[in-house]
Amino acid sequence: MRLLTHFLSAALVCLFHTTVAQPHFGTSMQGLVAGATGPLAIGLEEPVLAGKGKLQLQWVLNSTLQKGYINVERSSYKQGPFEVLAVLRQDGTSGKFVDEQPLKGKCYYRIKWVPENGWQQFSRIVSSSFAGDMTCKFYPNPVDNMLIVRSEQALELLLTDANGKIYINKKLKSGLQTVDVSGLDKGLYIIILTQTESGRVITEKLIKN
Structure with missing residues (x-):
C-alpha cells in the first residue's frame, strides 16, 4: 500500500512539471499569427501613366507600427517569376515608384513589404498593357x-x-x-x-x- 502511495505521488509531480514546462502563447503571439495570415498590409493601386513611356505605382500601408523596406517587383507573367526593380526604405504610410522602362506588352507588378519584425507580405498583383513597340x-x-x-x-x-x-x-x-x-x-x-x-x-x- 505504501509503495502504491509513493508511485501515485511521483506521477502527480511529473505531471505538474510537464504542464509547467509547456510553452505559453499569449495575446502577442496570437496577434503575430493573425497578422501573418490576415488582411493584406499593402493597398497597391493600378499603374498609371507618368509621362511618355513611363508607369507609376502607388501604395498605402495598413499599419505604420513597423518601419521596413518595400521591394517593387515586375514580371511578364502573372505567375512569375518576378524581378526586383527597386528596394525602398519605407517609413511612412504610403509610397510610389516610377518604372521608366516598362516591359513590352502585358506587364505585372507586385509589392513585397518587409517590416523590421520579419513578417513579409505581398500585395495583390496589378497589370498594365504597355508596349513601346506597338503596332x-x-x-x-x-x-x-x-x-x-x-x-x-x-x-x-x-x-x-x-x-x-x-x-x-x-x-x-x-x-x-x-x-x-x-x-x-x-x-x-x-x-x-x-x-x-x-x-x-x-x-x-x-x-x-
Whole structure:
C-alpha cells in the first residue's frame, strides 16, 4: 500500500512539471499569427501613366507600427517569376515608384513589404498593357483619296510637306481609322504619327497620287 502511495505521488509531480514546462502563447503571439495570415498590409493601386513611356505605382500601408523596406517587383507573367526593380526604405504610410522602362506588352507588378519584425507580405498583383513597340500602320502608300491608319493606341497624325508646312493635323482613336486626303495635291508628303500613351513617334514618307 505504501509503495502504491509513493508511485501515485511521483506521477502527480511529473505531471505538474510537464504542464509547467509547456510553452505559453499569449495575446502577442496570437496577434503575430493573425497578422501573418490576415488582411493584406499593402493597398497597391493600378499603374498609371507618368509621362511618355513611363508607369507609376502607388501604395498605402495598413499599419505604420513597423518601419521596413518595400521591394517593387515586375514580371511578364502573372505567375512569375518576378524581378526586383527597386528596394525602398519605407517609413511612412504610403509610397510610389516610377518604372521608366516598362516591359513590352502585358506587364505585372507586385509589392513585397518587409517590416523590421520579419513578417513579409505581398500585395495583390496589378497589370498594365504597355508596349513601346506597338503596332501602328498606315496604307495604301501611294494613296488616292482615303488613308487608312491602324493603331493599338490613340494617336496624333500630322501631315506636312518637305518644308514642314502642315496640311492635316488630326487626333485619332485606337483601332482602324480613315483620313480623307482627297483634297491634297499630288506629290510627296511627310506623315508623323505620335502615339499618345507610349509617346512613340513614327515618321514616314507618303506619296499622294
